[in-house]
Amino acid sequence: MAARLVRRWCLSPLQVVGFPVVQLHTSRTMRASQKDFENAMNQVKLLKKDPGNEVKLKLYALYKQATEGPCNMPKPGMLDFINKAKWDAWNAIGSLPKETARKNYVDLVSSLSPSSESSGRVDKEPGSESVVITSEDGITKIMLNRPAQKNAITIQMYQEILSALEATSKDDNSVITVLTGNGDYYSSGNDLTNFTNLPPGGIEEVAKTGSILLRDFVDCFIDFPKPLIAVVNGPAVGIAVTLLGLFDAVYASDRATFHTPFTQLGQTAEGCSSYTFPKIMGPAKAIEMLIFGKKLTAHEACAQGLVTEVFPDSTFQKEVWARLKAYAKLPPNAMRISKELIRHNEKEKLHAVNAEESTALQGRWLSEECMNAIINFLSRKSKL
């Protein structure tokens, strides 16, 4: 269900927040500013690049104010995330006169016009799939590939990563497996829109299926039999950080940061981090990260034992891949057996921790604290 929302977002981004792309009015008595307004509405349809939710909400609010005046709709329910974000945006404009709203709408659209579009950052990678899997020289690379969304992980991506890990664990040609990100981020963690499209079973069903998916996903990392390496090319957030405790080596660019803002999101730790982090860095440092959301630099994460080695960003890819290519030439069975010896005593405990964390999160996703945090993110009123 949630994946459907994400797909809808990707395919028709301008319409997700009820963007007024087809509501053109033609009046014989329109004034010049009304003409500008209509031109602006047409220009919006021609935008090649998604202007982002914050801008879409602003445009929506200004359009409604310009055409209907101050917000006159009943406030949507808390679980109606998208309509609530729209309502908030419109209501926030207060009693701005219609004329001013119309002018602000025109100004905003002209700042997004194709000439300014071309100077902006590139959002779409050519031929992008959200998870790209390649194999070369004994290395299977699983690359998160949603750079415009900071490689936020959708439901579909969790499933694709899980399937890739299952396949590569059985592939005799694959010696080591690497998880990395495309673009400036390693990953911004769970896609916060994953839980916003409610199925018939409502939020309870979403929380239950999310908890099962999380448990299966993390189990797969716990059981992965071959060397598993994280190539952390940039900032990492949430589950992208917690999972690192289950990797065999973590190589980070000095641009990377490590942030687990679970409390701020009304959520709790996952990826077995409630067990692995205190073990890796001691409870005091783990608590700072997992409860208080302290963000670590790459060098700090390395000093805490979460990261194996930090490289200058300018030489990161070259140095890391040269090293990985050399490692992939080592005898694969010896590596696999050593991993089993190092890890097997912990597996039962890790599976139990994963089950507990997944159950705790199922409850958290139903909490008001969590819902408010997601609403805030979607309405872009607050950022972490």
Ligand SMILES: CCCCC/C=C/C(=O)SCCNC(=O)CCNC(=O)[C@H](O)C(C)(C)COP(=O)(O)OP(=O)(O)OC[C@H]1O[C@@H](n2cnc3c(N)ncnc32)[C@H](O)[C@@H]1OP(=O)(O)O
């Ligand atoms: C089923 C398994 C569940 C597992 C449980 C896992 C839990 C977690 O992982 S909790 C952590 C969740 N992640 C976050 O809270 C991060 C949220 N994102 C941010 O705070 C910021 O986006 C940022 C700090 C990562 C980057 O900020 P900035 O450089 O200012 O870039 P933008 O905010 O403009 O982001 C660009 C674009 O990407 C979208 N986006 C980024 N992260 C996410 C995300 N996690 N979920 C959904 N969308 C994300 C952002 O909305 C922007 O999109 P547009 O507005 O459409 O341009």
